[in-house]
Amino acid sequence: MALLNVDKLSVHFGDQGAPFKAVDRISYSIEQGQVIGIVGESGSGKSVSSLAIMGLIDYPGKVMADKLEFNGRDLTKISEKERRQLVGSEVAMIFQDPMTSLNPCYTVGFQIMEALKVHQGGNRKTRHQRAVDLLTLVGIPDPASRLDVYPHQLSGGMxxxxxxxxxxxxxxxxxIADEPTTALDVTIQAQIIELLLELQQRENMALLLITHDLALVAEAAHHIIVMYAGQVVETGKSAEIFRAPRHPYTxxxxxALPEFAQDKARLASLPGVVPGKYDRPEGCLLNPRCPYANDRCRREEPELLGPAGRQVKCHTPLDDAGRPTL
Structure with missing residues (x-):
């Protein structure tokens, strides 16, 4: 049984008559010990979908799903008390910007030990030692003294x-790691990803890695989900996605990756931007930006089709040579 099972998850904002579909009927599952990467541009719905799983979508947002289960529990039906017990203990999240996610009014040690107190209890001495062990585990030097520092005294990487x-x-x-390296220097990014993967393997956790950078998940993720404008447009094993992408967006x-540039050629770019609430096109949402768009693409929205684990949302999916099929 999958650890997390998401079936037709949607998140809408705004009025009921014409809501903005920030996330539109996405489905996936993740098993214990598996690493899944969710990729896409800013505005694709990646972060909103993860916030929905955590129960962090407030009014006027509305979360809907045919199924949103974690470890057999329906996340759409649990009480607030049950959710508080679940989040932080069985499901945890790393946010994009650590400088704004940590509370500047409290020391690092207080914030770590607070989580331990809420979910595990124990005496202060035990929590203090656990906090020291955790800072050691994540590679922070002189961990005992670092418990007494405030967030502004640390670098972004720390x-x-x-x-x-x-x-x-x-x-x-x-x-759930929501763009965990976005706010960090390039030299630190690789260290953080390496640390996350080391911890994931050590604890046999399921890791949901959310990013706009395909290169970041190239070797980290077992499976990749590509999102565009709130929709899943392609899914597949990492090796398959990189060897032969089926969707023009992928x-x-x-x-656009430098690794794919040939002989210092100019990097390819995709014109335009992800559509918002008031400029969503008819048919396929990518059609104004897609070089392969035809009349059908501008008229009909494609379905996400294909065998489980390798699906594409396109009327003319690409072949192994990167050409659209007719």
Whole structure:
């Protein structure tokens, strides 16, 4: 049985007559010990979908799903008390910007030990030692003294390590990492991803890695989900996605990577932007930006089709050579 089972999850904002579909009927599952990457541009709905799983969508947002289950429990029906017990203990999340996610009014040690107190109890001495062990685990030097510092006294990379320590404090079964390296220097990004994968393997956690960078999930994720404008447009094993993308959007993301540039050629780019509430086109949402769009694409919305684990939402999916099929 899947640890997390998401079936037709939608998140709408705004009036009931014409709501903005930030997330539109997405489905996927993740098993214990599996790493799944969700990729897409800003505005694709990646972060909103993860916030829906955590129960962090407030009014005027509305979360709907045919199924949203974690470890056999329906997340749409549990009480607030049950959710507070679940979030932070069995499901944890690392947010994009550690500098704004940590509370500037409290020391690092207080914030880590607070999570331990809420979910595990125990005496202060035990929580203090556990906090020291966690900072050691995430690679922070002189961990005992670092418990007494405030977030503003740490670098971005160190702050993110503290966030990771807080997230794994109660040994969650599922860890959601929402663009965990976006606010960090390039030299630090690889260290943080390496740390996350090391911890994931050590604890056998399921890891949901959300990012706009396909290169980041190339070797980290077992499976990749590509999102565009709130919809899943392609899913597949990482090797399959990189070897032969089936959706033009996935192809465009890959061609924008420096690794795919040939002989210092100019990097490919996808014109336009992700549509918002008031400029969503008819038919396929990518059609104004897609080089392969035809009349059918501008008229009919495609379905997400294909065998389980390898699906594409396109009227003319690409072949192995990267050409649209007729």
């Amino acid at each position: 702050s993110q390590r503290v966030m990771i320590a807080m997230a794994i404090a109660c040994k969650p079964k599922l860890l 192809q465009a993301l890959l061609r």
